[in-house]
Amino acid sequence: MTLTASLAALVPALPFLGAAFGLLLGRRAPGFVRPLAVLPALTSLVLAALVAARQGPGQTTDAAHRLTPTGSVPIDLALSIDGFGAVIAVLVALVATCVQIYSVSYLRDDPRYPSYAAVVNLFTAAMLLVVYTGDLMVLLVGWEVMGICSYFLVGHYWETEAARAASVKAFLVTKLGDVPFLIGVFALAADAHSFRIGDITTTATGGGLHHPTVDALLLLAGVAGKSAQFPLHTWLPDAMAGPTPVSALIHAATMVAAGIYLVARLLPVFTASAAALAVLAAMSAVTMIGSGLAALAQDDIKRVLAYSTIGQLGYMAGALAVGNRDAAMFHLLSHGVFKALLFLSAGVVIHASGTNSLTAMSRMGGLARRVPDAMWTMAIGLAALAAIPPLSGFFSKESVLRAAEHAAAGDTLHVPSAVGWTVLVAGMLTALLTGGYATRLFLLAFRGSGPEAPDHGRQPLPMTGVLWVLAVPAVAFGGLTYRRLPDWLDKVPLGPTLTTAVLGTGLSLVGVLVVLGAWRAVSEARRQVPMGAVVENADADVEPALVEAEAIATHTRVYGDIAAADDPGDPGRLLLGPLHAAAGHGFRLDAAYHTLFVRPVLAAAGLVRFLDRDVVETWVKGAAGAPNLLGAAVRKAQTGNVQTYLSALLAGAVVLAVLVAVGS
Amino acid sequence: MHLVYPAVLASLLFAVGLYGVLARRNAILVLMSVELMLNAVNLDLVAFDRWLSDSLHSGQALTLFTITIAAAEIGLGLAIVLLVYRNRGTADIDRVTGLADPGRPLGGDSGGAPDSDPATDTPDDEKAEATA
Numbered sequence: 001m002t003l004t005a006s007l008a009a010l011v012p013a014l015p016f017l018g019a020a021f022g023l024l025l026g027r028r029a030p031g032f033v034r035p036l037a038v039l040p041a042l043t044s045l046v047l048a049a050l051v052a053a054r055q056g057p058g059q060t061t062d063a064a065h066r067l068t069p070t071g072s073v074p075i076d077l078a079l080s081i082d083g084f085g086a087v088i089a090v091l092v093a094l095v096a097t098c099v100q101i102y103s104v105s106y107l108r109d110d111p112r113y114p115s116y117a118a119v120v121n122l123f124t125a126a127m128l129l130v131v132y133t134g135d136l137m138v139l140l141v142g143w144e145v146m147g148i149c150s151y152f153l154v155g156h157y158w159e160t161e162a163a164r165a166a167s168v169k170a171f172l173v174t175k176l177g178d179v180p181f182l183i184g185v186f187a188l189a190a191d192a193h194s195f196r197i198g199d200i201t202t203t204a205t206g207g208g209l210h211h212p213t214v215d216a217l218l219l220l221a222g223v224a225g226k227s228a229q230f231p232l233h234t235w236l237p238d239a240m241a242g243p244t245p246v247s248a249l250i251h252a253a254t255m256v257a258a259g260i261y262l263v264a265r266l267l268p269v270f271t272a273s274a275a276a277l278a279v280l281a282a283m284s285a286v287t288m289i290g291s292g293l294a295a296l297a298q299d300d301i302k303r304v305l306a307y308s309t310i311g312q313l314g315y316m317a318g319a320l321a322v323g324n325r326d327a328a329m330f331h332l333l334s335h336g337v338f339k340a341l342l343f344l345s346a347g348v349v350i351h352a353s354g355t356n357s358l359t360a361m362s363r364m365g366g367l368a369r370r371v372p373d374a375m376w377t378m379a380i381g382l383a384a385l386a387a388i389p390p391l392s393g394f395f396s397k398e399s400v401l402r403a404a405e406h407a408a409a410g411d412t413l414h415v416p417s418a419v420g421w422t423v424l425v426a427g428m429l430t431a432l433l434t435g436g437y438a439t440r441l442f443l444l445a446f447r448g449s450g451p452e453a454p455d456h457g458r459q460p461l462p463m464t465g466v467l468w469v470l471a472v473p474a475v476a477f478g479g480l481t482y483r484r485l486p487d488w489l490d491k492v493p494l495g496p497t498l499t500t501a502v503l504g505t506g507l508s509l510v511g512v513l514v515v516l517g518a519w520r521a522v523s524e525a526r527r528q529v530p531m532g533a534v535v536e537n538a539d540a541d542v543e544p545a546l547v548e549a550e551a552i553a554t555h556t557r558v559y560g561d562i563a564a565a566d567d568p569g570d571p572g573r574l575l576l577g578p579l580h581a582a583a584g585h586g587f588r589l590d591a592a593y594h595t596l597f598v599r600p601v602l603a604a605a606g607l608v609r610f611l612d613r614d615v616v617e618t619w620v621k622g623a624a625g626a627p628n629l630l631g632a633a634v635r636k637a638q639t640g641n642v643q644t645y646l647s648a649l650l651a652g653a654v655v656l657a658v659l660v661a662v663g664s
Numbered sequence: 665m666h667l668v669y670p671a672v673l674a675s676l677l678f679a680v681g682l683y684g685v686l687a688r689r690n691a692i693l694v695l696m697s698v699e700l701m702l703n704a705v706n707l708d709l710v711a712f713d714r715w716l717s718d719s720l721h722s723g724q725a726l727t728l729f730t731i732t733i734a735a736a737e738i739g740l741g742l743a744i745v746l747l748v749y750r751n752r753g754t755a756d757i758d759r760v761t762g763l764a765d766p767g768r769p770l771g772g773d774s775g776g777a778p779d780s781d782p783a784t785d786t787p788d789d790e791k792a793e794a795t796a
Contacts (some may be wrong), residue, residue, distance in 0.1 A: 641766025642757060643694075647686050 001510075004054045005063035008081050011047045011089060012128035012142075012512035014040040015096070019122035023296045031321030037117030038100045041124055045093035048128070052086040055486035060133060062198070078196060080134025084329055088261060089131045091333050094473075095253040095340045096124040097246045097464045102344055105460040106245055106351075107545045116156060120249060123149035127254040131261065136185050136195045139262070146172050146255045151650045152546040153250060154242040157549040166238040171233040177225020183220030187211070188269065197265050204268035207575075216269055216276030219262070220283070227259030228310050229317055230287040234590055236310055237294075240302040241552050243545050244347030247302055252309055252337035254344050260316040260332055264325040271323050271414040281321035281419040285426035290587060292433025296440060296572040296581035300356050301346050304441050307586075308385060309339055311430055315400050318423035321413045324403035326489040331400055334384070334392035334401025334478050339395070348374035348459050350469070351544035356551040358441065359567040362448040362526060373464040375446050384474050385510050387431060394505065395478030398496035401504050403428050405497070406433040431504045435511025437555055440572050443519050451526070488528040518571035526569025670711035677704035691745045691755040695738060702734045 018040030025032050064078035092536045100120060126149065129142035132542055148171070155167030189195050192203035192209055202397045209215060223229065228236040228251075235258070240247055246347070263270060263280075268277050288311050295307035320330035350356045352371040354362055361367060384393035404427055406412055407420025451615045458464075482494045567573065573580045582588055637648075677700055684697025706727045713723025749755045 381668050635765045638763075638765035640761025642760075650686070652684065 009448040010124045014039045016125035019118045022118030033114045038189035041097040048089040050095040055086045065475030075137045076135045077102045078134035091336045099249040109332035114471040153246040154239045160553040165240040166241040170239045174225040177222045180218040181222020201268045212272035223259035237306045248340045248343035281422045284314040284317035288430040294585045295437040318386045319400040326492040327399040327403040331396035335397040338381045338384040338474040345374040345378040358444040362444040363450040364448045368446040371526045377467040385440040395482045399494040401500040432507040432511040435508035439515040518574045520660040546547045546627045549565040667715045673709040674704040695741045
């Protein structure tokens with residue numbers, strides 16, 4: 001095992017140990033909880049950077065330990081670090097470190113902070129395992145550990161109904177995709193006679209897969225679940241009921257990116273089948289446009305970001321559909337940074353304003369003055385999201401559009417040009433929508449007018465400091481690396497081309513301007529209709545997480561809905577018109593799923609309950625009843641009087657004696 | 665001596681003992697009756713041993729065993745009777761019915777009756793399922 005491989009093995013191991021010790025010592029030694037939360041993540045970041053530096057754009061580092069001789073396809077504890085893994089691990093460790101530091105302040109008084117920090121560490125370890133491993137079975141272990149950690153973290157405020165429902169939903173929906181995914185993994189291994197990713201891609205490139213379309217579609221189901229792509233995306237907006245740092249870690253940079261990362265690693269499997277690419281492209285196009293429209297109608301600031309995450313993941317899926325994993329990874333990296341930044345600054349904003357509702361924020365003056373750090377970093381993040389040059393989002397998004405345009409022109413091997421066109425058109429439309437909802441979010445949050453926002457003093461340094469740390473790569477990452485990054489990946493040029501850059505940026509700016517215009521148009525309505533509610537105990541010394549939990553819990557009560565608010569002063573409502581109500585509810589997809597799947601399942605469960613309780617149990621009770629009656633009869637003889645017993649004994653003896661005498 | 669004399673005597677003794685065991689109330693008298701029955705058997709054993717002219721004298725040997733065991737039994741029995749009397753203030757065998765069946769269904773005395781009453785056991789089940 002080389003030094004690089006040893007270091008790389010430490011990267012997932014450290015957070016895992018941190019999690020284990022955190023869970024063990026959390027109650028007994030509260031003083032160790034914070035160091036145990038932050039230090040493993042920080043060390044992992046340093047080690048991941050070291051691994052990336054040592055690895056460089058060179059050969060893949062492979063190290064394997066045969067875990068179990070299964071008799072057929074062996075399972076290896078394999079590390080396989082190439083350029084992709086090295087850079088993604090740095091991103092994961094960076095975001096995890098930022099989130100851990102942020103959480104120290106955000107959940108400072110939370111009684112469940114020790115277990116929370118430990119689960120975040122465990123989650124980080126699982127994600128790093130997924131990134132570094134070279135074996136699909138080991139990857140699956142990390143994949144599922146992330147799923148269960150996500151369940152625990154989304155349900156952190158399990159006292160609230162919304163969080164409980166969201167955590168179960170997140171778990172079940174992603175599991176729904178994981179079942180076909182598992183079958184797909186087995187199918188791949190059966191063809192390649194190995195679970196090693198390297199062997200599978202070699203087999204796929206050589207045309208050794210018997211049913212590439214079926215394999216790829218099975219894998220896509222798992223990817224759609226994990227990476228929140230249509231039609232399995234519905235868990236992600238609801239998962240915003242978890243604490244903000246969790247949203248930043250899981251639902252921006254890591255877990256949702258795992259699906260994209262997996263497709264990138266297994267891209268030859270997908271390019272072997274044009275049908276799978278077409279499905280992926282259609283999926284990404286529907287996801288991008290639908291989530292863009294839905295984001296325009298959301299009232300909860302975090303749900304806007306959640307839908308934008310779905311849309312940006314759609315971009316990455318689109319880049320993979322046109323066979324360009326470099327662009328997908330590039331966008332994954334820059335998106336991971338700026339979306340984590342956006343979520344974390346949204347956490348600061350929610351704490352400062354005492355509400356998570358954009359409607360309430362738009363009736364609040366001076367929020368920008370209260371949290372200048374959050375405002376500036378959020379502006380940076382939103383500009384990166386809307387792909388305004390020269391921020392990092394611009395370069396990564398243009399690389400996706402460039403790849404799509406390349407494919408549309410029919411210049412990409414294996415990729416039909418229709419797929420390219422689909423991704424290109426959807427990407428352009430989404431650029432317009434992204435510009436729109438980013439502007440709407442900023443205007444509603446920071447340009448509101450009305451009574452002054454409550455004064456919470458300065459936000460704690462760990463929270464604002466982390467924002468600026470993340471703001472640096474959100475600004476500079478794309479521009480600095482787009483020339484050098486391809487060396488690490490597949491050596492496909494990532495720089496923006498003139499046509500797509502001008503078109504994409506132009507559409508984005510159009511979106512910005514249209515929303516600005518709509519904002520002006522509805523300003524009168526906003527002034528006339530006072531709306532919105534603020535959490536009651538929003539003092540300066542109240543823990544930020546508590547404010548957020550209460551804001552989530554009261555949203556339905558105030559606005560009659562967890563997602564949307566019927567606010568005439570919302571530019572999104574003016575622009576979407578009759579679509580607004582539908583978009584606010586994610587196009588009623590949840591209601592449709594409820595009718596199609598949830599209700600039949602509940603009915604079936606009711607039937608089983610009836611069969612068990614009333615049918616099977618009746619038989620069991622009947623079977624017990626007859627001996628019971630018999631026992632009651634016999635019991636009468638048990639008087640406790642010894643002489644009665646002896647008399648019976650004598651009578652029996654006499655009867656026997658008479659019988660014997662008569663018989664003989 | 666003809667065998668019938670000891671046999672009839674033993675039968676009479678046994679009948680008296682049996683009557684005492686079944687009809688007397690005082691535990692000590694019951695024990696005495698048991699002794700009578702045992703000794704009736706002893707008498708029979710010795711008489712038949714003699715009549716059969718058993719060279720091994722197994723009947724007599726068995727009689728010695730019975731006498732020993734009877735001594736032990738009466739010792740134990742009297743000790744029990746003494747303790748019962750100290751605890752309950754009576755040696756009346758009709759009143760010592762602690763081993764009687766309580767007259768309730770099985771498991772009814774342990775508090776949580778799993779199958780006693782359908783009205784109370786359904787919520788219990790539901791609670792168990794909710795906590796599981």
